[in-house]
Amino acid sequence: MNPNLLSLLPRLAGRRVLVVGDMMLDEYYWGTVGRISPEAPVPVVLVKEETKTLGGAGNVVNNLCSLKAEVWVAGAMGADRGGEILSNILDGLGVHSQAILKGPERPTTRKIRVIAENQQVVRIDREARHTLTPDQVRVLAARLEDIVPQVDAVLVSDYAKGVVTPGLLAILFPLCQKHGKPVVVDPKVQDFAVYRGAFAITPNAKEASLASGMDTEDQAGLFAAGERLRQAADASHILVTRGRDGMALFSRDEAPLLIPARARQVFDVSGAGDTVLAVLGLSLAAGVPMADAARLANTAAGVVVGKLGTAPILPEELEKELSDAPDPAAGKLRSLESLASTVRDLRRRGKKIVLTNGCFDLLHAGHVRLFAESKRLGDVLVAAVDDDESVRALKGEGRPFIRQDQRVRMIAAIDSVDFVTVFRSGDLEAVIRAVGPDVLTKGGNYTSEQVDGQDLVRELGGRVELVPITDGLSASSIIREIRGVGGGKGK
Numbered sequence: 296m297n298p299n300l301l302s303l304l305p306r307l308a309g310r311r312v313l314v315v316g317d318m319m320l321d322e323y324y325w326g327t328v329g330r331i332s333p334e335a336p337v338p339v340v341l342v343k344e345e346t347k348t349l350g351g352a353g354n355v356v357n358n359l360c361s362l363k364a365e366v367w368v369a370g371a372m373g374a375d376r377g378g379e380i381l382s383n384i385l386d387g388l389g390v391h392s393q394a395i396l397k398g399p400e401r402p403t404t405r406k407i408r409v410i411a412e413n414q415q416v417v418r419i420d421r422e423a424r425h426t427l428t429p430d431q432v433r434v435l436a437a438r439l440e441d442i443v444p445q446v447d448a449v450l451v452s453d454y455a456k457g458v459v460t461p462g463l464l465a466i467l468f469p470l471c472q473k474h475g476k477p478v479v480v481d482p483k484v485q486d487f488a489v490y491r492g493a494f495a496i497t498p499n500a501k502e503a504s505l506a507s508g509m510d511t512e513d514q515a516g517l518f519a520a521g522e523r524l525r526q527a528a529d530a531s532h533i534l535v536t537r538g539r540d541g542m543a544l545f546s547r548d549e550a551p552l553l554i555p556a557r558a559r560q561v562f563d564v565s566g567a568g569d570t571v572l573a574v575l576g577l578s579l580a581a582g583v584p585m586a587d588a589a590r591l592a593n594t595a596a597g598v599v600v601g602k603l604g605t606a607p608i609l610p611e612e613l614e615k616e617l618s619d620a621p622d623p624a625a626g627k628l629r630s631l632e633s634l635a636s637t638v639r640d641l642r643r644r645g646k647k648i649v650l651t652n653g654c655f656d657l658l659h660a661g662h663v664r665l666f667a668e669s670k671r672l673g674d675v676l677v678a679a680v681d682d683d684e685s686v687r688a689l690k691g692e693g694r695p696f697i698r699q700d701q702r703v704r705m706i707a708a709i710d711s712v713d714f715v716t717v718f719r720s721g722d723l724e725a726v727i728r729a730v731g732p733d734v735l736t737k738g739g740n741y742t743s744e745q746v747d748g749q750d751l752v753r754e755l756g757g758r759v760e761l762v763p764i765t766d767g768l769s770a771s772s773i774i775r776e777i778r779g780v781g782g783g784k785g786k
Contacts, residue, residue: 300590301617304610306581308363313442315467316352316452316459316481318370318395319404319422320377323347325643328411340411344643347380350406352452354566354607355481358573358595360388361607364580367442369394369435370458371427377403394438396431404456413644426457436466443467444474447580450572451493455483468492479576481568482506487528495532495585497571498524503535511535521545534589536571536596544589552586554593557616567596570608602640609633627707627715634677634716635729642731647673650732652723652748654686656695658705661738661764668762669736670711677714677730678706685720723748732757739763 325344332339349357352370359366368390372378374397381403385392407419427435443449449471453459469492471478477494485506490496504511506527507520517535525533525545533545541556574595578588594616595608611633615626629637638648651669655662655678670676680702686695695702699717707715718726727735727748735752739761743749749759 300587300594301614303578303581303583303587303591304614304617306583307577308610309365310448310577310580311365311367311446312359312577312580313367313369313439313446313449314352314355314359314452315369315439315449315463316355317404317454317456318349318353318368318372318381318458319351319406319454319456320381321348321350321354322405322407324407324409326409326411328416338411338416340409340416342409346639347384348606349381349384350566351404351454351456351569352458353381353384354569355450355452355573356385356388356390358570358607359577360390361609362573362577362613363610364577365391367391367394367446369439369442371396371398371401371431373397373401373403374399375403377405377421391442394435394442396427396435401425401457404454410643422456424455424457426460427463429462432460432462432466435463436470439467440470443470443476446476448576449476449478450576451478451480451490452569452572453481453483459483461489464489464492477576477579479572479579481572487524487530490528490530493528493530495534495575495579496524496528496530497534497536497568497575499536499568500538500540503533511537517543518545518551521551532585534571534575534592536568542589542593544586546585552589554590556593557597566606567600570595570599574608574613606636606640609636627712628703629714629716631716631718631725631729634714637714638675638677638730641675646675647733648675648677648730649673649734649736650677650679650727650730651736652679652681652718652726653737654681654689654695655702655706656686656690656697658702663709664764665736665738665762666706666709666711669734669760670713672734672736672760675713676711677716677732678712679723679726679730680706680715680717682717682719685718689720724751727751727755731755734758734760736760736762 323346324342326340326342328338328340330339356366356368372381372395378397401423404422409416451459479495480490480493481497482490487506500511503520507523509520510516511520521533521535521543522545531547535543539556542554544552571592575588575592578591595613598608598612598616599606611629649669649672683695683699703715706712734757737746746759752759
């Protein structure tokens with residue numbers, strides 16, 4: 296548990312950040328493999344799902360938006376279908392994109408990945424790597440002059456696709472220094488002198504080794520490489536990301552700092568560097584000291600490598616990692632946005648999702664059995680809990696008997712429940728669409744015709760199951776009994 300880092304999280308929301316770099320469209324085809332092709336010794340992937348999301352510098356943007364930052368982005372994309380999809384995603388996130396150059400002369404960079412049985416089968420790249428022309432650099436620089444004074448920090452995401460040129464950096468870095476804005480760079484080129492003027496640079500261990508010409512496998516070599524790179528870039532900080540070994544921070548006039556990573560199962564490292572850049576830069580924008588900013592970034596990277604595909608860090612996930620979830624509700628309670636992201640990831644790993652919903656006012660043995668039997672129908676159980684206003688509307692004045700925060704904590708403490716979300720009764724359809732359950736369960740005191748949302752569940756490919764519960768037992772009957780006893784004794 297790190298209460299100091301946990302206390303820093305509220306400072307991140309609302310900070311204003313500019314991302315400069317190579318925008319990409321990440322496309323995923325998720326499926327299963329049942330046979331080998333008769334045409335060649337390759338697997339035949341039966342596609343079940345397609346997703347399109349921001350990649351490259353766009354993934355940095357996605358992480359920042361997930362953490363509630365206000366984001367500007369500068370880069371280039373094609374006047375093509377890929378560029379149209381990227382623009383629509385950015386607009387949906389509320390990103391300021393007036394500094395994105397669009398034209399027919401360069402196609403939108405697209406990374407197409409086919410994933411089956413939790414493994415990447417193949418990646419297909421469509422891109423052009425030619426650099427921006429001098430005229431394009433001048434246009435982009437003019438737009439940056441308007442944006443830089445408005446933001447708290449500038450992040451450079453260099454994927455060597457032609458946007459982050461020495462000419463552009465030679466304009467950007469002095470502009471940021473003039474306005475006192477820290478610049479954090481995720482590098483690609485080996486000559487770190489190109490990044491002179493950056494406040495911090497975040498190479499991974501391989502990039503640090505290639506750029507310094509030194510072996511970073513042992514601590515002595517790592518320390519020497521980090522300091523060599525810091526001096527080459529004249530940067531205040533070099534943060535070397537080391538995967539399962541955590542991070543190493545090299546700061547001017549300070550001893551190196553090793554930051555360990557928490558041991559976890561790694562499903563996909565794609566995008567981890569983007570998350571580091573986003574969280575580190577956002578933390579610095581919020582005035583967080585560099586060492587603590589690096590620790591926050593390290594924690595966030597540890598979360599995203601446990602996901603399949605390019606996916607941003609969510610505030611709830613970061614909070615859970617920093618708190619170690621001493622309260623079961625802290626680890627299981629999810630917003631609808633967070634829940635949808637989590638469930639998508641679990642389903643891609645082949646997990647079967649079960650959803651049950653209700654008021655759960657005054658938990659009793661029937662509820663416990665409902666949860667246990669529901670969990671047996673799948674791998675992951677989500678409990679959707681009506682909020683206090685909904686319970687009052689459904690059950691009448693004097694209800695709920697127990698407030699929603701207490702109901703959530705008690706439900707989260709039940710082992711068979713994996714996630715809990717709170718909703719209003721009128722929003723059940725949104726919950727079902729977010730979860731897309733394979734099975735929706737209700738207690739056997741309902742008939743199939745009385746189950747709200749059953750048609751939508753079936754439309755989405757799921758089914759409804761009625762679970763027998765203890766005969767004659769309900770929260771309402773227990774409450775009537777309690778009130779009857781209390782009334783008999785008088786007041």
